[in-house]
Structure formats: C-alpha cells, structure tokens
Amino acid sequence: MESLFTALPLLATQGFCWHGAYVDCRWEPPGAIEEEVSTPWHSVVLFTQFAGSDPALAERSIDGRFKVERVHPGDILVLPAGVGQRSRWNVPGEFMNLVFETAALGRSLDEAADDTTFELMPHFATQDLLVLQLGLALRRVLQGGGDRLYAESLITALAVHLLQTYATRRPEIKTYGGGLARPQLERVVDYIHSHLDAPLSLETLAALAGMSAHYFAQLFKQSTGVAPHQYVIRCRVERAKALLAQPHLAIADIAYRVGFAHQSHLNRHFKRLVGTTPGQWRQAIRS
The missing domain is CATH 1.10.10.60 (Homeodomain-like)
Incomplete structure (x- = not known):
C-alpha cells in the first residue's frame, strides 16, 4: 500500500476490504514529504493526537496550492485520487489513513456507480468531528480483531458523508419509508441465519436485497428496528x-x-x- 507518510502502520486492514476501503493507523515523527506524491485512490487523512498540548504546524502544498496551517486533533485532509501533495510537520503525532478505491464512494449509494460518477475536492486541514467519530470507531474495530459488518456500516456512513460534504457534485440522497419488502427481508434474514459462522458482509446483504449498502442499511433498520450489524x-x-x-x-x-x-x-x-x-x-x- 502506497502511503503519504513515512512510518509503518501500527494497525491496518489487509489491503482494500470493507466495501472497497483501506484503513491504517500510524504514529509519525516530525518529518517531511519533499517530493510531490499522489495515489490512485481517494485519501482522507485524519489527525487524532499530537505530542504535547499545542497544535501541529504544517507547511503543505496540495494540487499546486501552498498553505502554512495549524493542525488540531479532529482535523482532516481530503486528498482526491491523482492530486499531488507535499508537506512538512513539526511535531510527532497519530494519524489515520481512510482510503477509498475510486469507485467505492459512489457504490455506497448506487451499485451502478463507476469511478467517474463522483469527484472529491481537495481540502487543507478542516475540522470534521463526524469523520473523527467514525475514524475512532474503525480503529476500535481494528484493535478488537475486526467485525466486518460493523466496519462496512461505518465505511458506508463515512462515504456518504464525504460525498455530501466534499464532492464537486452533491448526490441526491433519497429517503425511503416502509422498510424492505417481505420477500427481500426474508431472503436476507434466511441468509444471515445460514451464515452466522462466516464473516458477513454488508455488501453481500445489500446485493441480496438488490440495492446499495446505504439504502439497504436504512430500510433494514426500518424493518427490524436495529442496524444490520x-x-x-x-x-x-x-x-x-x-x-x-x-x-x-x-x-x-x-x-x-x-x-x-x-x-x-x-x-x-x-x-x-x-x-x-x-x-x-x-x-x-x-x-
């Protein structure tokens, strides 16, 4: 896995999983990325902790724009696929990489989406407490051995939030009522009971109902009163x-x-x- 940082991860998924996402956690010493780097994936860098009580000071270039900024825990960087960045930071700290395959963001809302459907806009350090909350929950999943269904639920919520907040074109988020149709619900429930001993995937359950992960989770909860996981x-x-x-x-x-x-x-x-x-x-x- 290519990285925007230098230290090896302390925790990480095994490649892209969890509905097309990769997550890692790492502790970085002060340092710099001197040459411009980019990745073929959408990356959200979440800053979770710095040594000492003061914010970090960073010099950063993203997509040709330069900025000197103070970075606080809970800040994120949004680095779209193919966008170059260089940076220098002055204190050690903890970071998380929340990385999406380019087609994965759109698939959370529409299974037919491809990598040209949605495009993220680059952002310098921006406070986003929802991303912080979801990121810390994903870290707890990694620390606890991994619950795939719960992790995919978090990833889906994160993907929808990124599309609503940082995309060049905001998607239309539809709201449905009434839950899943009875045959859909029975098909999903039967599959769950037949595969309790296996790692269940939100993507698989959504496919059984014939819809995207986001809408499936919404309608399943309406039908049962609880989230799929x-x-x-x-x-x-x-x-x-x-x-x-x-x-x-x-x-x-x-x-x-x-x-x-x-x-x-x-x-x-x-x-x-x-x-x-x-x-x-x-x-x-x-x-």
Whole structure:
C-alpha cells in the first residue's frame, strides 16, 4: 500500500476490504514529504493526537496550492485520487489513513456507480468531528480483531458523508419509508441465519436485497428496528445460548461457531445483551 507518510502502520486492514476501503493507523515523527506524491485512490487523512498540548504546524502544498496551517486533533485532509501533495510537520503525532478505491464512494449509494460518477475536492486541514467519530470507531474495530459488518456500516456512513460534504457534485440522497419488502427481508434474514459462522458482509446483504449498502442499511433498520450489524450480533448471541446447553463444547469453540472473532468478543456482546457472561449463563441453565 502506497502511503503519504513515512512510518509503518501500527494497525491496518489487509489491503482494500470493507466495501472497497483501506484503513491504517500510524504514529509519525516530525518529518517531511519533499517530493510531490499522489495515489490512485481517494485519501482522507485524519489527525487524532499530537505530542504535547499545542497544535501541529504544517507547511503543505496540495494540487499546486501552498498553505502554512495549524493542525488540531479532529482535523482532516481530503486528498482526491491523482492530486499531488507535499508537506512538512513539526511535531510527532497519530494519524489515520481512510482510503477509498475510486469507485467505492459512489457504490455506497448506487451499485451502478463507476469511478467517474463522483469527484472529491481537495481540502487543507478542516475540522470534521463526524469523520473523527467514525475514524475512532474503525480503529476500535481494528484493535478488537475486526467485525466486518460493523466496519462496512461505518465505511458506508463515512462515504456518504464525504460525498455530501466534499464532492464537486452533491448526490441526491433519497429517503425511503416502509422498510424492505417481505420477500427481500426474508431472503436476507434466511441468509444471515445460514451464515452466522462466516464473516458477513454488508455488501453481500445489500446485493441480496438488490440495492446499495446505504439504502439497504436504512430500510433494514426500518424493518427490524436495529442496524444490520446489531441484528447479526443478536442472532449470534441467541445461537450461542443454544450451544451453551451442550456441556462438551468449549466456550471458545462456541464463539467461533457463531461467528465471533474470539471468546472475549462473544463475552462482551453476550454480557451486554443477556446481562451475564457465557460461563455464568451455562452454570445457570445447568442448575
């Protein structure tokens, strides 16, 4: 993965995944990018933390425009595909790269979108608290072992926000009511229950309903009262409850069988939804 920075990432996805997105987190020392660089992808650089209490001071050139700017946690840079940039910064700090394949932004709204449908405008350091919130949530997913469905939900929300806020042409965001049609909902729910042990993808579920990820998530929540990733977690916990009645199954094995990344992942969601740990639940049903 080409990078706009010099340090190796502390956390990163394995290439482009999560609906055509790549995310990494890195801690950078003071430094500079002396030669102009660009990437074939849309990049959003999110500044999350700097050493000390003062903002960073950066000298930056983007698309031939030069600016000296103070950069605060929560600021972002928007660097469209093919746009060159050079920079110099004076303090160490933590950064996140939120990178999209060029066609991925449009696909969040329209499965037929291609890489010419939407174009981002370059931006120098701009405070964007929604991108900060979504970026930190994605970092927690990376730290916790990865929940693909939740990550794709966050990526979809981020893509729609970028299109609404930083695109040269704002998309028309339609609002639908009434939820999914019954055959659509039944098809998706049947697929979820048949594949709880596998990494479920928002893109796959949306394709089953015949729509984009953004509109699918919106209509699924109208139909069920919860977001797709929350629905899947509840289904996995219910399946785990049934398996806990089989005393020969280890709890770690049950976690994998119902699609959680590891036992602590199961423990966290089980306790949140049921009020006890899986081990406590097993003891209770035995007695």
